[in-house]
Amino acid sequence: MNTQVTGVIVVGAGGAGLTLATELALAGTPAVVLDRLPGRNLQSRAGAIQPRTAELLALRGLLDEALGRSIDYRLVGGHFAGLPVPLDYAAWDTRYPHPVLLPQDQLEAVLEERLAELGGRVLREHALTGLRQDADGVTITMTTPDGDRSLRGRFLVACDGAHSSVRKTVGAAFPGQAATVRMATADLVLTGQVDDSSAGHISSRIHTSPEGHFAMITPLANGLHKLIFSGPRTASAERDAPVTAEEVREVLRATHGGALDVSEIRYASRFSDASRQLEHYRHGRVFFAGDSAHIHSPAGGQGLNLGVQDAFNLGWKLAAILRGEAAEELLDSYQTERHPVAARVLALTRAQGVVMGPQRDGGLGELRDVLTDLLRLPEANRYMAGVMSGLDLRLPSPDAADHPLLGLRMPDLDLLTGDGGQVRFSDLTRGGRGVLIDLAEAPLAAADPWNDRLVRVRARVEKGAVDAEAVLVRPDGYVCWAGGAGLTATLTRWFGPAGAAATGTAGESR
Structure with missing residues (x-):
């Protein structure tokens, strides 16, 4: 049996798998996407994307196409447990303050079309039958329309859903609560x-x-x-x-x-409403994302969003390893950053299930009334809007510095460039690289050795929009440095040692 070789094997062509594949293809890193079905699942399934997911799609220039396929139905804010108080996402300074009614099949169509534009494709009717891994990679066996085949990659990412064959093959425990509804x-x-x-x-x-x-x-x-x-x-x-x-x-x-x-x-x-989560998202050289890593009730419309955001977090990190730019320790941050996010979503969906459930022993109607009144308070509404949308996420920072921007998403600001032009932050992220924005003509020569991994721009913003002389933003849109000392250390941590890029492409400047 001939064994093909690739960089990353992605098992599952749903929202998480296709997002990951497009991120890898954008970085020019080899990947193969396998799916057991003969074609894309055309059922709508998940029905909406949350504001943070909309922002991430905008970072890659995918949002306009997604909006063109959305349902022309104007939702008034988000919701918690279906209670009759709209959640005000606008309080989180986003360009997309409403859920977007985008059926999952349409989002997957947008992603698969972009993958094809980047030279990738999904191998359909390819079902995993075996898996073994060693210190250098993963080898799988699979059935295909042309017979049994084997494939080897440096890493494998399981995006094959709630009943993941990869999870069962690896023997990863999936603890949690069994279904009650x-x-x-x-x-x-x-x-x-x-x-x-x-x-x-x-x-x-x-x-x-x-x-x-x-x-x-x-x-x-x-x-x-x-x-x-x-x-x-x-x-x-x-x-x-x-x-x-x-x-x-x-x-x-x-x-x-x-x-x-x-x-x-x-x-x-x-x-x-079964609620389960892997304790570890990495098993050797096998990673888990989306429903293969966590399942929960669909209450609140967060499942698809959670998986897509897993893939945005993991994709650029795997690409950096494959391109020779960073050490494999970078991949440890996937577990650190994404596991707590899913744990919070599981808790939120269980809570919503209780609130939305049928009256049993009395008091549930009164609880709904109390929560409804609480959500009418601006501070409580803002808190829950941030939680449900993903806009409030703050990644843990390994640095001792505690700048207010560290770990937060970078707002999609209008940047005024030195030549009198204007560019949105999201326009700088289309290529999937980090972005270094000089907002005060700061001395940033220390970043020069990383120019092949960064987009750099000198710009101004509306007064008060960013309280920093410069900001460094990761490829997934989160701020990892905001002025002051430590730029070299931060660049090394997230983008690898200076001069380490083996196959990097030329940087851009504005």
Whole structure:
């Protein structure tokens, strides 16, 4: 059996896997993407991207295409547990202060098209059957349309979902809580009068019945609607049982009377509120991202976003190793930075499940009222908006310095360049490299040996927008240095030793 060789093997072509693959391709590093399915999953599944994910897509020039495929439906803020108080994302100084209704299949289409533009592709109907690793890499066996094959890479990243074959093959424990609620989602054609008003909070789309039925309807393209639902029949169904029209009708009758019926189910699947997370995202030379690393209830719409953000964090680090720019210790920061984020999301989704659950022993309605009142307080609303959107994330800084910007996302500011021009910060990040912004003609000659790994610009910003003479931003958009001492040490930590680049490309200056 002939064994092909690559840099990174990516198993799974969902949101996390495709994001990772495009990041690696952008850096010019070799990767192979495998997926067991014959084609892209066309079910809408996850229905929205949060503001921080929108910002990350903007960093790579992907957001405009994504917005062009979004559903023209104006959501009023985010939500916590479906409570009727919009979360004000604008309080976090973002250009994208609302969730974007972008079905997962459309985001994956945007990512796969960009991957193709960069010279990559997905190998379909390639299913992993075995895996072994040593000190230098990972070798897998797989079934393909042309027979059994083997493939070797320096690293493997499992992005193959909640029932990850890689996780099972490696033998990684997946501790957490078993499912207590079973639900289903379907892309379908409805008959009757459907409320598709172009503006509204998510709470207005949630309908329940005293018997425990739940239904939430969202418009999709081409006359389809997305229905997320549960009820007594759904709660007792096997995970792989087909979703039937009668099951859907039962929920619609209970929640909408006779106003709605289903005439066609295009796609459907089942899910639960099981909550699990790997203790370690790295097992030797195998990494885990997205649902292969963590699963949780979809309450709050954070799952797809979490996986995409995992991939943005890991992609540039793997590329730096493959390009000979940095030591493998850089990869330790993936666990340090991303594991706590998912742990917080798991806690948040469990809490929302309690708040959204059926009344049992009394007091739940009163709890909802208390939380609703709290969310009307500006400070509480801002806190929860930051948590739910990912805009509040502050990465742990290994430096003793405690500048207010360290570890935070860099705002997408308008930068006034020395030649009188103007450029957005996100325009500087399209190539996936770090960005060093000189805001006060600071002496930054110490950074010259890293010019092949940085975009450098001398610029001004609106007064008070950035309280620093200069900022260094990682490829994933987080500030890692903000003036003062330590520039050389920071550059070495995140971008490798000076002169270490083996295959780096020329830097840019403005």
